[in-house]
Amino acid sequence: MFYREAGQFKTTYRGDQAVFPIFQDKIAVFALIIVAYMVPLVANEYWLQAIFIQFLVFALMAIGLNLLMGYAGQVSLGTGAFAAVGAYACYKLTTNIEGMNVIVAILLSGGCAAAVGIVFGLPSLRIKGFYLAVATLAAQFFILWLFNKVGWFYNDNPSGTITAPPREFMGFLITGPRATPEARYWVCLTFLVAFAWFAKNLVRGHIGRSWMAIRDMDIAAEIIGIRPLQTKLMAFAISSFYCGVAGALMIFCWLGSAETEAFDLFNVSFRVLFMIIIGGLGSIGGSILGAAFIILVPIFLTNFPPMIGLDISTALQKHLEEIIFGVMIVVFLIVEPEGFARLWQILREKLRKWPFPY
Amino acid sequence: MEFLESIFVAPFVEMWNYPEFLAELILVGLSTGVLYSLVALGFVLIFKASGMFNFAQGAMVLFAALTLVGLMEHGVPLWAALLLSMAVMVGLAFAVERLMLRYLVNQEGLILFMATIGLNFILEGTGQLFWGSDVKRLEIGIPDKPFDLGPILLNTFDVTAAFIGAALVIALAVFFQKTPMGRALRAVADDHQAALSVGIPLKTIWVAVWTIAGIVALVAGIVWGAKSGVQFSLSLIALKALPVLILGGFTSVPGAIVGGLIIGVGEKVAEGFWGPAFGGAIENWFAYMLALAFLVFRPQGLFGEKIIERV
Numbered sequence: 102m103f104y105r106e107a108g109q110f111k112t113t114y115r116g117d118q119a120v121f122p123i124f125q126d127k128i129a130v131f132a133l134i135i136v137a138y139m140v141p142l143v144a145n146e147y148w149l150q151a152i153f154i155q156f157l158v159f160a161l162m163a164i165g166l167n168l169l170m171g172y173a174g175q176v177s178l179g180t181g182a183f184a185a186v187g188a189y190a191c192y193k194l195t196t197n198i199e200g201m202n203v204i205v206a207i208l209l210s211g212g213c214a215a216a217v218g219i220v221f222g223l224p225s226l227r228i229k230g231f232y233l234a235v236a237t238l239a240a241q242f243f244i245l246w247l248f249n250k251v252g253w254f255y256n257d258n259p260s261g262t263i264t265a266p267p268r269e270f271m272g273f274l275i276t277g278p279r280a281t282p283e284a285r286y287w288v289c290l291t292f293l294v295a296f297a298w299f300a301k302n303l304v305r306g307h308i309g310r311s312w313m314a315i316r317d318m319d320i321a322a323e324i325i326g327i328r329p330l331q332t333k334l335m336a337f338a339i340s341s342f343y344c345g346v347a348g349a350l351m352i353f354c355w356l357g358s359a360e361t362e363a364f365d366l367f368n369v370s371f372r373v374l375f376m377i378i379i380g381g382l383g384s385i386g387g388s389i390l391g392a393a394f395i396i397l398v399p400i401f402l403t404n405f406p407p408m409i410g411l412d413i414s415t416a417l418q419k420h421l422e423e424i425i426f427g428v429m430i431v432v433f434l435i436v437e438p439e440g441f442a443r444l445w446q447i448l449r450e451k452l453r454k455w456p457f458p459y
Numbered sequence: 460m461e462f463l464e465s466i467f468v469a470p471f472v473e474m475w476n477y478p479e480f481l482a483e484l485i486l487v488g489l490s491t492g493v494l495y496s497l498v499a500l501g502f503v504l505i506f507k508a509s510g511m512f513n514f515a516q517g518a519m520v521l522f523a524a525l526t527l528v529g530l531m532e533h534g535v536p537l538w539a540a541l542l543l544s545m546a547v548m549v550g551l552a553f554a555v556e557r558l559m560l561r562y563l564v565n566q567e568g569l570i571l572f573m574a575t576i577g578l579n580f581i582l583e584g585t586g587q588l589f590w591g592s593d594v595k596r597l598e599i600g601i602p603d604k605p606f607d608l609g610p611i612l613l614n615t616f617d618v619t620a621a622f623i624g625a626a627l628v629i630a631l632a633v634f635f636q637k638t639p640m641g642r643a644l645r646a647v648a649d650d651h652q653a654a655l656s657v658g659i660p661l662k663t664i665w666v667a668v669w670t671i672a673g674i675v676a677l678v679a680g681i682v683w684g685a686k687s688g689v690q691f692s693l694s695l696i697a698l699k700a701l702p703v704l705i706l707g708g709f710t711s712v713p714g715a716i717v718g719g720l721i722i723g724v725g726e727k728v729a730e731g732f733w734g735p736a737f738g739g740a741i742e743n744w745f746a747y748m749l750a751l752a753f754l755v756f757r758p759q760g761l762f763g764e765k766i767i768e769r770v
Contacts (some may be wrong), residue, residue: 148686185464224751228758230510230568234755235705238698239747246744250737367697370578391732403585427580430573435562438570 104452121302131218133359137290141283149282155354157289157394158347162369163376163388164300169218170303170374173336174316175225175308176233179240181342181369182221185361186244187214187345187351189254192263203268207292207349217244222337226330229319241370245361260311260351264358276353285354292350293389296343300385303339313383314337352395379433383443390441461518470732484731485724490617493624495685497679497698499707499715500631501672505707506669507648511571517697519584519673523548524680525688529590548673556666580595583694592691597684620682628716629676630673635712640667648710702750706758717761722746745761 104125111117121127140381143148165179192209194201221240248254249283255263267277274287303309311332312324323329352359362368372395380391402422408415413421437444499514503765505513530540553756560579563571605614635641646654647664654662683693703722707714729745759765 109472117718194733208694222492224755228754231572231709231758232705232754233703235747236751238701239744239751242744242747245739324725375573375576376756378570382569417588420584420592423580423584427577427582427584428575430580434570434574434577435559 104190104449104455107451119292120298120303120305125307130440134294136362138287141286146282149286150345150355152396152400154282154286154289156393157286157293158355159350159373159376159396160389160392161289161293161296161347161350162344163380163392164297164385166373167345167380167382167385167388168300168312168455169340170306170337171313171377171388172309172316173333173340174319175222175336176230177219177337177340177372178234178366178370179237179244180373181216181364181366182241183214183250183341183344184348184351184369185364186217187211187348188364189263189360191349192265192347193254193256195266197426203270203328203353207346207353211342211346214348215342217286218337218341218344219334222334222341225333225337226257235261236364240365244363246307249361262360263352264355265356268353278357289350289354292346296346297385297389300343304385308332310415329414348420361408375430377440379383379430379440381440384442386442387440387442388443390445394441398429402426465736467734469736473732480731482613482703483730484611484727487617488724488727489720490614490621490723492720492728494583494679494682494719495696495699495703495723496591496716496719497624497627497675497682498696500628500712502700502704503709503712504668504672504675504716508644508756509571509665510568511560511575512568512709513672514572514575514697515578515582516676516700517671517694518579518586519548519551519676520680520683520696521689521691521694522582522586523673523677524595524597524684524693525590525595527677527681528595528684531597532595538683546675547672549670550676552666552669552673554594555669556662559664562663579694587691594688594690594732595680595684597689601767604747616686620686620763623678623682627675628712631712634671644668654657661726702746706750706753707741708762711760712763714760723756726747 106123106125109122109124111122114446116122121130138155162180162184165183166177166185169175169177178392185209187210190213191206194206194209195203198206202257213281221237224236249261255261265276265278267274267279269275270288273284275284304312311327312335314325314327315329316333319329322332341438348364351363356363376395377388378391379394381387382390399422402425403418406418463596490766498520501516502513502518505511505516523544524768527540527544530543531537537545555578559574563574633641635645644667645657645662646657646659653660654664679696680693681690683696699722700719703718706721707716707718726742726746730742734741754760
C-alpha cells in the first residue's frame, strides 16, 4: 500500500538512473541514516564499543571486498593484509608527521593499501578463481610477517603493538583510548555512509559496468574494448583502499591498539568473506546486512545461555558456538545461496502488492 | 648492498661449502613434503570428483586424529581404535553427502567453498567438544631414532613416514586405475553428465570420495600427530597444503605429490640458507611466494589441465 512506485514517472535519463529511483527508498534510506546518527543517544558504552563500532568497521571492509569479488569477480583472501597495511600506514603517518590531520592520514593510508593491492592484484591477469584466491593468501601471510618482523613499522616499540595516538578533529578528540565512544562511532558512521554512497555511484557508472563485464566473461569483455589490465587493477586498488581505510579505523576508532594477529586470516579475511556471501555478492546494501549478521550471531551465541540461566563452562561454550556458527553458515547457504540481498528483493516484491496481492 | 649479498651470494657460497647440510635439508624437506602431499591429496580427490574446494580437509585431519587419540585414551587397543576411527570417517562421509552436498548440487564453486568453511567450524568444534582441546601424545610405535647415512644424519621416523606416504599413494593409484569404483570416480571427475548418462550413481561416488578423503585425512593425522602431538594447530596444515595445490594443479594426483615434495624441500632449504638474511620464520609465506612465482609462468599449475577459454 505504501511501498509502490505507481505514479512516479521518470522524464529524464538522470532520474531513471538515480541511486534510489523509488521515492520511498530515498525516504527510508535517509531516515535510516538519521536514526543511525541518533544511536549514541540511547546506546550505552558497551553496545557502542563492542557491537556498533565493530559493525561499522567491518561493513566498510565488506563493501570493499564486495566491489572486488561481487562486481569485478576477482576472489581475494587478502582482506586482512590490506586492512593491516591501512592500519600500520596510518599509525606511521600520525606518529611521524607532526600536526597531520587524522582524517587526511586515514585517507592517505587507504592510498597505501591501494598501492599494495595493485601489486598483489598483478597475478590476477594470469590466474583466476581459486588459484587467485590462494595467490592472495601470499599477500596475507607475507605482509603480516613483514609487519611483525620489521621494527620500523611499529616504531621499534618493545611490545610490538601499535597504539592509536590521541588526535583531534575540529576540536573533538576522535581517536585513542580517551576519545568518547560516541565520537568514534560518529566518525566511523560518517566514513561508512560516505563510502557506501561512493561505492553505489561507482558501480552504476562506467567503472562498475566494466567490472561487471570482466566478471561475467573477461575474454568477451576484452573483445568489446574493456582493458583487463586497467580494470582488474582498478578493482584491486579501490577494494584495497576501502579495506585500508577500514583497517585504519579499526585501530584508531575501535581497538585502540593491536598486533598483527588482529588482522589474521580467520579474524578478518574469512569473516569478511562470510559477510559478503551471506549478504549477497554484488550488492552494497547486502554487504552491510551481512556484516551485521556475522557480527551479531557470535555475540548472541555468547550471551544467550547465561540469559536463559544456563550455566556451562567457557570451553564447552566456545566449541558449541563454533558448531552452531558452522551449522548456521551451511544452512544459510543451502536455503538462500544468494544471501540477504535476494531475501530483500523477495520481500520488496511482496511489499509492493501488500496488502492486496491480487 | 650487504642485504642483497646475503640474499643472492652468501646462501650459494654456503651451499657449496656445506654440501652435507644442504643434503640433510633436502632429505628433511622431502619427508615433510610427503606429509604435505598427504594433506593435499585429500583436497585433490574431492575437487576432482565434485568440483568442491574442500577447506575442511585440515579439520578432517584434526578430527580423525582426535578421534583416534581419544579412543586410545579410553583404553581401546590400537587396531580397534583405527577401525573405529575409520568407521567414524565413513559415517562423516555419509553425513556430509546426506545433509550438505545433496542440497548444494549445481551451486557455484565459491558457495561450495564457503560451505566447507562452515563444515570446518563444525568439525573443529565437534572434535574438541568430545575429546578436549589440550595437546595429546599419539603413541603408535613408530621408532624415533636418529641414524647416519654416510655423512648425513637421518631419522627413522621421517623415513617411516615417507614410506607410509608412498604406500598410500601407490594404493590410491592402483585403486584409481584398476578397480571399477576407481574408474567410475575418474569418469565422474572428467564429466559429471556423461558419467551420469552411462549409469554411474553420483551420490554413491560422492560418499566414496569423501570416505577416501577421510581415510587419507586419518593417515595424515596419524603421521602428523605422532610427530608433533595431536592439537588444534593440526587443522592449520590445510593452509600448508594450499600452495602445494596451486603448484601441482588442483586436479592432478601426481601434481599433489610432486608439488608437496617441491614445497617441502623449497621451504626447508629457504629457511636454512635464506632464513638468517630475513630474520627467520619465513616458512609461513615462502611456500606461497614460490607457488605464486610459479603460477605467473604456468597458470594451471604443474600438471593441471590446460585452461582453454572460449567466448
